[in-house]
Amino acid sequence: MRPSRLAGMTGIGVDKMGNLADQTGGEDILRLENLDTDLMPHPAVLAATQAAILEDRNNSYLPFVGQTRLRRAAAAHVSRLSGHPYEGDRNVVISAGGLSGILNVLLALIEPGDEVILTDPTYVGLLNRVRIAGGVPRLVPFLQQGQDWKLDREAVSRAVSPKTRAMLLMSPSMPSGGFFDREDWEEIARVARQHDLWLIYDTAMERILYDGRTIFHPANLPGMAERTITVGAASKELRMIGWRVGWIVAPETVIPDIALVSMSNVVVPVGIAQEAAALGLEMGDADVLQAVATWEQRRNLILSELEGLPVMRPAGGWSLLIDGQPLGLSGAEMSKRLFEKGRIAATTMDGWGEINGSRFVRFVFSNEPLERLQGIGAKVRATLL
Numbered sequence: 001m002r003p004s005r006l007a008g009m010t011g012i013g014v015d016k017m018g019n020l021a022d023q024t025g026g027e028d029i030l031r032l033e034n035l036d037t038d039l040m041p042h043p044a045v046l047a048a049t050q051a052a053i054l055e056d057r058n059n060s061y062l063p064f065v066g067q068t069r070l071r072r073a074a075a076a077h078v079s080r081l082s083g084h085p086y087e088g089d090r091n092v093v094i095s096a097g098g099l100s101g102i103l104n105v106l107l108a109l110i111e112p113g114d115e116v117i118l119t120d121p122t123y124v125g126l127l128n129r130v131r132i133a134g135g136v137p138r139l140v141p142f143l144q145q146g147q148d149w150k151l152d153r154e155a156v157s158r159a160v161s162p163k164t165r166a167m168l169l170m171s172p173s174m175p176s177g178g179f180f181d182r183e184d185w186e187e188i189a190r191v192a193r194q195h196d197l198w199l200i201y202d203t204a205m206e207r208i209l210y211d212g213r214t215i216f217h218p219a220n221l222p223g224m225a226e227r228t229i230t231v232g233a234a235s236k237e238l239r240m241i242g243w244r245v246g247w248i249v250a251p252e253t254v255i256p257d258i259a260l261v262s263m264s265n266v267v268v269p270v271g272i273a274q275e276a277a278a279l280g281l282e283m284g285d286a287d288v289l290q291a292v293a294t295w296e297q298r299r300n301l302i303l304s305e306l307e308g309l310p311v312m313r314p315a316g317g318w319s320l321l322i323d324g325q326p327l328g329l330s331g332a333e334m335s336k337r338l339f340e341k342g343r344i345a346a347t348t349m350d351g352w353g354e355i356n357g358s359r360f361v362r363f364v365f366s367n368e369p370l371e372r373l374q375g376i377g378a379k380v381r382a383t384l385l
Contacts, residue, residue: 009128010351017335021345030368030376033345035174035318037366039294041239041280042287048276049243058271064263066094066247067271070278074232074247077281081206082217084225090252093259094274096266098204098233098246099125102168104265105200105229105248106133108257114165119151121321121353121360123174126202130168138164141355142178144323147313149178153187160195167192170202172209175352175362176321177314179209182216189221199224203232207288209316210296226251236318237288238280243273298365298373305377309384318366321349325359327384334361334384342383344376
């Protein structure tokens with residue numbers, strides 16, 4: 001009999017499309033299905049990784065909560081962006097990637113049956129982690145305003161019930177690229193304070209913003225530092241996907257429970273990866289902004305190529321969504337046509353949202369250079385119209 005915690009869980013679909021593209025073969029297939037990037041980490045990060053392999057201290061179970069340098073670098077990073085002071089020795093636990101960190105936080109905070117508020121759409125991997133922890137996802141929709149996503153602020157308050165324990169939010173959000181401005185965060189904070197909720201803030205793409213947008217961290221708002229848990233990762237901004245390094249920055253009161261869950265779950269994060277991740281954080285923003293400029297050029301090219309089609313404009317992140325409803329197609333139908341006729345591998349959004357889910361298909365623009373994206377508009381029109 002299947003455990004009840006798996007009820008409602010679905011696969012993410014990315015692996016199926018990726019396997020199909022691999023099996024089909026051909027360099028002409030545009031790989032827009034998986035959240036990878038062809039942009040390498042900074043050369044100094046690569047050198048630090050190579051050097052770490054030869055250091056005995058990196059081949060150890062200790063420290064369980066992560067190496068001191070990385071904990072302090074994560075604390076300094078989140079302190080700089082949030083305006084609230086954190087200390088590596090008191091406020092940080094290192095995790096084996098950001099999603100592992102989010103699961104550890106959920107396991108440390110929620111009881112079975114507790115509700116967790118997320119946006120619609122949301123990466124199904126986040127929804128599944130809420131369910132694995134025994135929680136129940138409650139979705140607040142992003143609204144379509146022209147080509148832009150906008151949070152339904154009124155729906156945030158309506159989503160709260162006596163069972164609500166936390167919000168799990170991401171800005172820019174994956175996969176939509178939806179962005180919370182200060183007014184959005186102020187409403188989220190008001191609801192969190194009124195109902196005594198935890199805010200789990202997934203910052204995996206916090207610095208990947210377009211069109212001159214700037215970061216606003218919710219821990220900066222009154223009464224939020226003591227209820228905000230920031231979970232970050234080296235995977236996206238630092239392009240260190242294979243290193244599997246993340247960090248949890250939280251009020252000192254919950255750190256012991258998060259550390260206990262983390263040790264019971266993964267035991268210890270990857271030792272040979274932590275020095276490089278610390279270096280990447282200590283570099284500041286210049287390396288990240290250089291990568292962001294490249295991704296923004298790719299986003300702009302696709303938006304230009306797909307002008308006139310029902311494509312949503314992401315404010316940040318690595319992906320954008322095409323709405324199949326105006327075309328009379330589901331996301332699954334679009335994905336099938338794009339692959340079979342257009343040689344474009346793109347993932348359907350089944351299970352990624354209640355309103356903004358199955359009607360969309362996702363294009364990841366972080367893994368293909370401009371020269372290969374040229375002409376994508378003609379391919380999409382030939383297959384979908």
